[in-house]
Amino acid sequence: MAKVIKPKKRCCKSRPRCKKCPVVCKRLVNAGLAEKRSNGTFVLHVDVTKKALKAARH
Numbered sequence: 001m002a003k004v005i006k007p008k009k010r011c012c013k014s015r016p017r018c019k020k021c022p023v024v025c026k027r028l029v030n031a032g033l034a035e036k037r038s039n040g041t042f043v044l045h046v047d048v049t050k051k052a053l054k055a056a057r058h
Helices: 022-030 050-057
Strands: 003-005 034-036 042-044
Touching: 022 034, 022 042, 022 050
Parallel strands: none
Antiparallel strands: 003 042, 034 042
16 A cells, blocks of 8 residues: 655754655655655655665655
């Protein structure tokens, strides 16, 4: 089952970035691990590992 994430409006720029940060979502799309929908949400692929998510947050 794919996970749908609705990102926050603005990035808080804290370290590590939160999981709902728009910057993290964009990094996952660039890595090919997520897709952006037309309504602004992101769909994470099933094979996103914890290690890949952590790398996108740092």
